[in-house]
Amino acid sequence: MKVTCHEFDLPLKHTFRISREAHDVQPTFIVELEEEGHRGYGEATTNSYYGITTDSMRQSLAVVREVLENASLRSSKPDLLWSKIAPGLQADSFTLCAIDQALHDLWGKLNGKRVYQLWGLTLKDIPRSCYTIGIDSVETMIEKLNEMPGWPVYKIKLGTDQDLDIIRALREQTDAVFRV
Numbered sequence: 001m002k003v004t005c006h007e008f009d010l011p012l013k014h015t016f017r018i019s020r021e022a023h024d025v026q027p028t029f030i031v032e033l034e035e036e037g038h039r040g041y042g043e044a045t046t047n048s049y050y051g052i053t054t055d056s057m058r059q060s061l062a063v064v065r066e067v068l069e070n071a072s073l074r075s076s077k078p079d080l081l082w083s084k085i086a087p088g089l090q091a092d093s094f095t096l097c098a099i100d101q102a103l104h105d106l107w108g109k110l111n112g113k114r115v116y117q118l119w120g121l122t123l124k125d126i127p128r129s130c131y132t133i134g135i136d137s138v139e140t141m142i143e144k145l146n147e148m149p150g151w152p153v154y155k156i157k158l159g160t161d162q163d164l165d166i167i168r169a170l171r172e173q174t175d176a177v178f179r180v
Contacts, residue, residue: 028046039109040102067081
């Protein structure tokens with residue numbers, strides 16, 4: 001299996017603010033695995049709170065690169081490969097997650113099926129996805145919510161003196177589930 005990594009700085013539409021930091025660009029690390037002309041992709045973003053950088057993810061990938069390069073998803077399943085690489089990445093669950101995504105994406109492509117089908121699942125009971133709204137002024141948070149209408153769940157970042165005002169104002173806009 002061929003292993004490649006890609007790094008991108010993704011500009012954000014809005015400043016993403018949480019209680020401890022804010023950023024306008026999200027550095028992102030992509031793991032690409034290739035076998036038999038098919039490619040699987042997995043992604044992890046940097047996280048200063050956990051000390052995860054694109055450099056640290058590149059170094060973590062190097063720890064398990066040889067195992068991946070000598071593996072085949074034709075003769076193994078993603079969970080078996082995961083069990084071989086996970087011990088070497090105990091300190092970096094971000095890179096492990098990106099590799100896991102890439103393994104499953106490639107496995108599905110090699111088998112000509114979506115991963116949920118290979119797992120014997122259906123789409124009827126999938127968890128509802130959410131849209132995250134970072135901390136901002138109440139007015140701006142309302143604008144952000146209204147830019148992305150119709151989500152079944154909104155994840156609302158809080159950590160200000162206006163938290164109750166924020167939730168009350170957003171609740172006036174939608175009856176969707178809030179996660180805070």
